[in-house]
Every structure is written in structure tokens, then in C-alpha cells.
Amino acid sequence: MKKLIMITSVALTLTLVAGCTNKSVVRYGDATEVETTDISFGSTDLQKVAGQMTDSLLLSPVVGTLTANSRPIMFVESIKNKTSEHIDTESITDSISTKLLRSGKFRFVDMSRVEAARKQLDYQQNSGMVDTAKAMQFGKQVGAQYMLYGNLASIVKSNKDQTDVYYKFTLRLMDLESGLVEWADETEIRKTKGKEFVSW
Amino acid sequence: MLTACASTSFSDLFSNYNKQMHGVKSAQQRGNFEQALTLIPQRDKGNVSYSLSLLEKGRLEYLANQHELSKQDFELVYKQVQQAEQAAKVQLSRGVENVAAVVSNDNAIRYDIPYYEQSMLHSYQALNYLSQNDLSGALVEIRRANLVQNKALKANQQAIFDSQKKMARKGVSPESLASKYPSMNTAIGEVKNGFQNAYTFYLSGVLYEAAGQANDAYIDYKKALEIYPHNVTVQQDVWRLANVLGMDNDIQLFKKRFSQDIAKGNSQGSANKQSPAASGQLVVLVEQGIINSKQEVSIHLPIFTSHGDMRFYSLALPSYQNRLRQYSGLSLSYQGKHYQSQEIVRLQSLAAKQLQDEMPVIVTRQVVRIIAKEEIRKQISRKGGDIGNILAALYNVASEKADTRSWSTLPDSIHILRLDFAPGKHEVEMNINGNKRTVNFEIFEDRQTLVKLTAIGNYTHYQSLNL
Numbered sequence: 059m060k061k062l063i064m065i066t067s068v069a070l071t072l073t074l075v076a077g078c079t080n081k082s083v084v085r086y087g088d089a090t091e092v093e094t095t096d097i098s099f100g101s102t103d104l105q106k107v108a109g110q111m112t113d114s115l116l117l118s119p120v121v122g123t124l125t126a127n128s129r130p131i132m133f134v135e136s137i138k139n140k141t142s143e144h145i146d147t148e149s150i151t152d153s154i155s156t157k158l159l160r161s162g163k164f165r166f167v168d169m170s171r172v173e174a175a176r177k178q179l180d181y182q183q184n185s186g187m188v189d190t191a192k193a194m195q196f197g198k199q200v201g202a203q204y205m206l207y208g209n210l211a212s213i214v215k216s217n218k219d220q221t222d223v224y225y226k227f228t229l230r231l232m233d234l235e236s237g238l239v240e241w242a243d244e245t246e247i248r249k250t251k252g253k254e255f256v257s258w
Numbered sequence: 259m260l261t262a263c264a265s266t267s268f269s270d271l272f273s274n275y276n277k278q279m280h281g282v283k284s285a286q287q288r289g290n291f292e293q294a295l296t297l298i299p300q301r302d303k304g305n306v307s308y309s310l311s312l313l314e315k316g317r318l319e320y321l322a323n324q325h326e327l328s329k330q331d332f333e334l335v336y337k338q339v340q341q342a343e344q345a346a347k348v349q350l351s352r353g354v355e356n357v358a359a360v361v362s363n364d365n366a367i368r369y370d371i372p373y374y375e376q377s378m379l380h381s382y383q384a385l386n387y388l389s390q391n392d393l394s395g396a397l398v399e400i401r402r403a404n405l406v407q408n409k410a411l412k413a414n415q416q417a418i419f420d421s422q423k424k425m426a427r428k429g430v431s432p433e434s435l436a437s438k439y440p441s442m443n444t445a446i447g448e449v450k451n452g453f454q455n456a457y458t459f460y461l462s463g464v465l466y467e468a469a470g471q472a473n474d475a476y477i478d479y480k481k482a483l484e485i486y487p488h489n490v491t492v493q494q495d496v497w498r499l500a501n502v503l504g505m506d507n508d509i510q511l512f513k514k515r516f517s518q519d520i521a522k523g524n525s526q527g528s529a530n531k532q533s534p535a536a537s538g539q540l541v542v543l544v545e546q547g548i549i550n551s552k553q554e555v556s557i558h559l560p561i562f563t564s565h566g567d568m569r570f571y572s573l574a575l576p577s578y579q580n581r582l583r584q585y586s587g588l589s590l591s592y593q594g595k596h597y598q599s600q601e602i603v604r605l606q607s608l609a610a611k612q613l614q615d616e617m618p619v620i621v622t623r624q625v626v627r628i629i630a631k632e633e634i635r636k637q638i639s640r641k642g643g644d645i646g647n648i649l650a651a652l653y654n655v656a657s658e659k660a661d662t663r664s665w666s667t668l669p670d671s672i673h674i675l676r677l678d679f680a681p682g683k684h685e686v687e688m689n690i691n692g693n694k695r696t697v698n699f700e701i702f703e704d705r706q707t708l709v710k711l712t713a714i715g716n717y718t719h720y721q722s723l724n725l
Contacts, residue, residue, distance in 0.1 A: 097344070139394050142401040214405060221344060257346035 097223055097251040099145050107210075107227045107245050108153035114243040115231070116161055121241055125163040132158070132231075133167045133202035141212035141225065154206070154229070167202050204240070205232045220252045272656055275307075275365070275663040276551035282314065286548055286667055289717025291322035294667075306355060306368045309338040310663055313371070313379065317667040320382050321712065323721070329386040332379055336402070339371055360630050363574075364623060364661035373410035373453035374608040375665045377403045381458050384465065385710065388723050393469060400462040404478075410453035418615050425618040428625045429561045435621055438557040444580045445610040452612030456485035457543075457603035457672045460492065464541055468706055468725035472499055480508075482602065489600045491676045493520050537678045538701035542599065544711045546585045546691065547670035549605050552576040552613065552662035561625055573624045574660040575617070578610045587673045588711065590688045599673035606670050613664075620661070631657075669712075679707075693718050700724065 093102045115121055124130055134155050137147035158164045182193035208229035215222045224246065231241040278299045285294035295318045301311040312335045319328035358366040371379070380403035387395035422432055459482040466475035476499040483492045493516050500508045513521050555577045558570045583606075588599040631654045639647030679701040687696050690713045699707050699722040708723045 139398065140401075142398055142405055144395055144398050216343070216409070218347070251344060253344065254346035256348045256350065 097221055097249050099141070099143050099225065103225065103247055103249075104150055104153065106247060107225075108150055108157065110245045111227070111229050111243060112154055112157040112161070115158070115229070115241060116163065118241050118243075121163075121231075124240070129163060129165050130204055131165045131167060131200060131202045132204045132206055133169055135205050135207035137208045137210055137227075137229075139210055141210055142214055143212070145210065147210060150210070150227075151206075167199070201234075203234060205234055206230070207232070218253070220250055222248070222250045224248050272659065274554055274659055275661075276553060276666070279314070279551060279666050282318075283548060283551070283666060286318065286321070287715050287717075289714060289719075291318050294318050295322065306366065307663060309335045309371060310369045310665065312338075313375065313665045314667050316379075317382065317665070320386065321667075321719075323389075325386045325389045329383065329390075332383045332386070335371070335379060336383075339376060342368075342370070359623065360627050361634070362657045363627070363659045364620065365659060365663065367661070369663050371665075372612050373406055373413075374455055374605065374612060375668075376406045377453070377455040377458045378605070378665070378668060380406065381455075381461055384461065388465075388708070388725075389721070393465065393725070396465055397469060400458075400465055403458045404462065407454065407458065414451060414453065414615075418618075421616075421618040421622070425622045428622050430559060430621055430625060432618065434560060435617065438559055439575065439617065440555055440557075440577050440580060442578050442580050442610045442614055445578050445582055445606060446614065447582060447604060447607045449604065449607040449611045452608050452610075452615055454485050455603055455608065456482040456489075456492075457674075459485070460602050460674060461543070463495065464706060464708065464725070467499075472503060475499060476503055476505070486600075486602060487515075489602060489674070490520070491600060491674050492602070493517075495676065497521065536681055536703045538681055538703055539706045540677045540679050540684075540699060540701060540709060541706050542588060542675045542677075542688075542709045542711060544588045544599050544673040544675070544690065544713065545669035545671075546587070546673065546713050547583060548714060549609060549664075549666060549668045549670050550579055551666045552578060552660070552664050554660040554662060559621075561628075571625070571628050572658075573621065573628070574658045575620060575624065576613060576660040576662045578606070578613060582606060583670060585671050585673070586691050588675055588688055588690050590675075590686055592677065592679075592686060597675060597677060599675035601671055602674045603672045604670070605668050605672070609664060669714075690718055695720070698722070 089101070090105060093100045132155075134151045137150055139145050139147050155166055159166060179194055179196055182188040183190075183196065206229065208227065211226050211228075213224045225248075226244055226246050228244045229242065230239050232239050281297045282294045285291070285297060295315065298311055298314050298318070299307075301308045305311075312331045316328045316331035316335065319325075319331065352368065355367050380399045384396040384399035384403070387393075387399060425432065425435070459478045463475040463478040463482065466472075466478060476496070479492060479495045479499060483489070483496050486492060493512075496508075497512055497516060497520050499505075500512060553576070554574055556572055556574055558572050560568050561571050582604070587601070590597050635647065635650040635654060638650040642649070681701050681703045683698070683700050685696060685698050687694060688711070689695075690711060693713065693716060695711075695718050697709060697711075697720050699709055701707050702724060706725045708725055709720055710723070711720045712718065
């Protein structure tokens with residue numbers, strides 16, 4: 059009997075100790091899984107915004123006629139962050155332009171890499187290392203016909219019971235020559251976090 | 259387990275925060291911010307004053323031009339504030355802290371950052387982002403600061419009323435407290451509440467203008483004007499933007515309120531627009547002095563116990579010195595004209611007003627504590643005889659400390675001045691509190707150049723940022 063008590067108590071202590079030493083575990087998860095760690099702008103929001111915007115753009119009839127016989131050249135201007143969070147809006151534009159490129163209907167010029175391209179051309183032309191007959195020439199790049207730009211705005215409200223965040227993402231496509239906005243759409247996201255009643 | 263989650267360092271319980279910060283502040287007064295940084299009382303995560311020590315650190319790093327470090331520390335504080343706000347309604351760890359506070363003192367309670375300190379936190383954070391040429395990041399901080407001020411406005415009135423009622427229920431009337439507690443009226447001055455910070459609104463206006471959002475800027479300049487109706491710089495900005503934006507109703511209203519100079523001065527300005535003499539603007543933010551720390555005062559208050567009899571108890575309460583230092587601000591002469599900066603926020607007054615509003619809550623806790631400690635002393639003396647009685651009495655005296663925690667490295671007063679300059683490089687001699695200083699800056703057409711000046715004692719420093 060005594061032995062039994064002894065064993066159970068040892069086992070109990072062991073489980074207790076094991077419970078307390080919280081070992082951190084590394085796991086792989088699904089990148090598209092809904093993420094609700096906290097209320098701030100997260101991966102699910104980014105994926106939702108980028109996904110809905112590209113779908114809407116690709117399915118719109120205006121864009122259908124634009125891309126019927128050619129692959130228009132676009133460039134992405136930045137997305138203006140008007141929220142009260144530090145959000146990497148470049149990563150939203152990256153997702154959108156990647157999806158559009160993947161659709162095969164558009165071509166892109168990348169304004170963020172102009173300097174690097176210039177350096178490379180300069181090297182080819184002037185370093186004396188590259189066969190001049192095979193070197194890429196300056197002044198042969200093509201200009202973008204359309205500009206993609208947008209805003210991300212938010213309204214945050216909170217009271218003693220909950221916090222509510224509303225995001226509105228607007229994206230527009232402008233014909234650079236005529237200045238006409240050919241397409242625009244917006245996505246909304248609303249997130250609410252209720253407060254727990256008791257916690258440590 | 260309990261200590262791990264809500265810990266108070268031993269020194270906090272028996273020595274006042276203002277004493278611990280003494281060395282830091284005298285180093286800051288000498289302009290030796292690196293030394294001040296090493297002297298900050300270290301608090302680890304989980305300590306009740308962790309966020310406060312981060313605030314002090316972030317501010318000193320900001321002064322020492324270590325903007326990246328300062329940004330990281332302030333961001334940590336913001337996370338703490340967020341967590342506290344979104345935490346459960348009943349937090350058991352707070353209960354533990356309160357129990358600890360009942361047997362010791364208020365220093366065992368988590369430091370909740372008051373609203374005026376939060377708005378300053380975001381203002382500094384915005385300036386940190388600006389020094390890294392990140393206007394969009396700075397604007398995020400400005401929007402956070404505005405959220406704080408809105409929240410404060412909503413939370414304020416009801417809270418003060420409720421806490422006064424609670425104090426009365428514990429047997430202390432607001433009148434008897436007011437008669438014993440040292441007055442802070444001079445320190446408070448004309449401030450109406452402890453959270454509305456015109457400086458934050460003004461900075462927000464400047465940054466919105468830099469981002470080309472004149473309408474947003476106008477709204478925030480107007481809010482700053484509500485708080486400081488006589489500040490000429492703000493009046494000029496409101497008048498200028500009202501004209502640019504064609505706010506006809508407001509123009510009629512301000513025409514009556516503002517002095518002739520401003521209303522006339524800008525009609526000339528609009529005439530200038532037709533015959534354009536290119537110009538840009540210089541905005542100077544002048545931080546002066548260091549805010550006072552809270553002090554401990556002892557007062558005797560009559561308290562009605564539950565048995566209905568009245569007894570006098572001695573309470574240790576925090577208070578601010580009832581005086582305001584005078585600052586002459588910034589003055590400069592340019593092209594034969596003399597210009598003088600004006601106050602946009604008096605942080606000392608905000609802090610004093612905040613403390614005055616919190617006083618009923620503090621007194622209520624103090625009364626509960628005194629009664630509990632008295633009860634413990636009785637119990638111990640019954641069991642431990644004379645020695646127990648003496649020990650308990652000694653402990654009660656030693657642990658009776660006021661909570662003097664507050665963000666103590668903030669400036670005392672902030673002034674602003676805005677001037678038009680021709681585009682190009684300039685070198686202007688400025689006079690700050692009697693110290694002469696030559697300031698170099700560059701003006702671009704139709705852009706603002708922000709110069710932030712710090713004047714602490716004989717130390718002056720400036721940084722110019724092109725917006």
C-alpha cells in the first residue's frame with residue numbers, strides 16, 4: 059500500500075514538473091491557415107486582400123478588353139498606409155503583382171530595382187569586361203502603360219468589452235497616357251476581439 | 259509562481275521612485291545622457307514598473323540621438339499598453355498585486371501609463387521615425403496618438419466622479435482631503451484636464467501637411483487651438499489653412515477672434531501667391547527643462563471607521579511641488595524682425611492635473627491599507643507580544659511609502675515657432691533661455707523644415723529634418 063502511494067506521488071510530481079517546464083516546440087504549419095493570434099493586421103488579412111483584388115481585376119470586363127490582344131505593361135506604385143499600425147504594404151503589392159504576373163495577362167516593370175539595373179548596364183558598357191557586341195544597350199527599356207496604386211485605411215474602436223478594427227483596402231488602375239482610372243475596387247475586413255472575463 | 263508573474267523589486271517597496279531617479283535626472287540635467295542611461299533602475303520583464311523603466315530609457319536614448327534603440331524601447335512599451343488594454347476584465351495577477359499593495363504600498367501595483375505620457379510616447383516615436391526619413395511610419399504613430407487622446411476624452415469625466423464617490427464611502431470626504439493635501443494649483447495653472455496635449459496635435463498637423471493632407475492638418479491645428487487659444491503660431495497656421503482650404507464659416511469666426519496682424523498678415527500672404535516669392539517654412543519645436551518628480555507628503559486625515567468613530571491617520575501621498583519654472587523660450591531676429599516662441603504644452607501641469615484627478619483613488623487604497631495594516635499589527639501583538647508589536651509597527655512605518663512613479667525624464671515645457679524663409683541654406687542665431695546658439699538648416703520651396711531644439715540647463719542641442 060505504502061509503495062503504491064509512493065509511486066503515485068512520484069508520478070504526480072513528475073507530471074507536475076513536466077507540466078511546468080514548458081518545452082518550446084517547432085512545428086510546420088499551413089501558410090494559408092486562418093491566423094488569429096491577435097487583432098492586428100496579419101497574414102490572413104494580407105492573403106485575403108491580395109487574393110480578392112487580383113481576382114476582381116482579372117475578372118473585370120474592362121481588363122478583359124485591355125488584355126484581349128496584348129499584355130499591357132504595368133508598374134506598381136506604393137500602397138499608402140493610412141492605418142494606425144506599422145504595416146509592410148510592399149508585401150501586399152508584391153503578392154498582387156506576383157499573382158497578376160502568374161496569370162500571364164500582364165507584364166511588369168519594377169521601379170524598386172531601377173538603380174540595380176542601371177549599375178549592371180553600366181558595368182556591361184563601361185567596365186571593359188563584357189563583349190560590347192553582346193552588351194545590353196542603354197535606352198532600350200519599355201515604359202509602363204498602366205499604374206497600379208492604392209490605399210489601406212482603418213478605423214479602430216474599443217470599449218470595455220471589445221475592440222473592433224475595420225480595414226478598407228482600395229486599389230486602382232490608371233492609364234498613364236490618358237490619366238483615366240480604368241478600374242478600381244475595394245475590399246473590407248472587419249475584426250472584433252471580445253475581452254475574456256478572467257485571466258491570469 | 260506568483261512572484262514570477264507579478265514581481266516588485268524589494269527596493270521599490272522601501273525606497274521612493276523619485277529617490278531612485280535622482281542620479282539619472284542630475285546626469286540628464288548636465289546633458290550627459292549616456293551616463294543617465296546607465297543609472298536607470300533596471301527592471302526586468304514581469305516587474306510592475308517594467309514599462310516605466312522602458313519609457314525613461316527610450317526618452318534618454320532619444321536625447322542621445324540613438325533613435326533606433328529608442329524606437330525599439332517605445333515599441334515595447336506600446337505592446338505592453340496594448341496588452342493591458344485588451345486583457346481580460348478580471349485579471350488575477352492584478353488581484354495579487356493589489357493584495358501585495360494592501361500589506362505594503364502602492365509601488366506593488368502595476369504602473370499604468372497615464373494618457374498624457376502615452377501621447378508623448380507616440381510623439382517621440384513619430385520623431386524617431388522622422389529621423390529615419392520614414393514619414394509614413396511617423397504618421398502611423400500620430401494616428402495612434404490621436405486614438406489615445408480620443409480614448410482619454412471618453413474615459414475621463416465619469417471616472418473622476420465615480421472615484422470621488424468611492425472615496426466618500428471609505429469615510430473620507432473630498433473637502434477634508436482638499437483642506438489637508440498640499441495645493442497644486444500653481445503647478446496645474448490653467449490646464450483643464452490631464453490628458454489633452456496640444457503639442458501632439460500640433461506635431462500631427464505639421465506631419466499631415468508634410469504628407470500633403472492639408473485637411474487633416476487643419477483639423478489637428480484647430481484642436482491645438484482649442485487647448486491653446488492664444489498661441490500666435492497656431493493661430494497663424496489655422497488662419498493660413500482656413501484660407502487655403504476655403505473654410506468660409508471658420509474664416510468669418512476667426513476674423514473676430516484673431517488679432518489684426520494675423521488676419522491681415524495672411525491676406526498679404528495670399529496676395530503673395532499671385533506674385534510668387536518662393537518660400538519654405540521653418541518649424542521649431544523647443545523642449546525646455548525636465549519635468550519634476552513626484553514627492554512624498556505626509557498628511558493627517560480624519561477617517562470614519564466602520565464602527566462610526568473618527569480617528570486621525572497619517573497617510574503618505576504623492577504630490578508635485580506647487581510651482582512652475584519660468585522659461586523665456588526661443589527668440590531670434592531675422593531681417594530686422596524679432597520673433598518669440600510660445601508655449602504649446604506644459605507637461606508639468608498635465609502631470610499635476612493627472613495626479614489631482616487620481617487622488618481620490620489613491621486615498622481610497624491608502625485608507626484600506628492603513629486599516630488592514632492596523633489589523634495585522636493587532637494580530638501580531640496578540641500572538642508575538644511586545645516584540646511582535648514593535649516589529650509590526652516598524653514594518654508599517656517603513657513600508658508606508660507613497661507611489662512617486664511617473665515618467666520623470668520628460669521635458670517640462672515645449673514651445674513652438676514657425677517662420678517663412680527663402681529656399682536655400684540658412685544660418686540663424688537663436689537665443690534659448692539665455693544661451694546663444696547658431697542653427698544651420700536648409701529650406702526647400704513650399705516644404706517645411708523641422709528643427710527640434712532641446713534646452714536642458716546649459717545644454718542645448720538641435721536637429722534639423724526636411725519634411
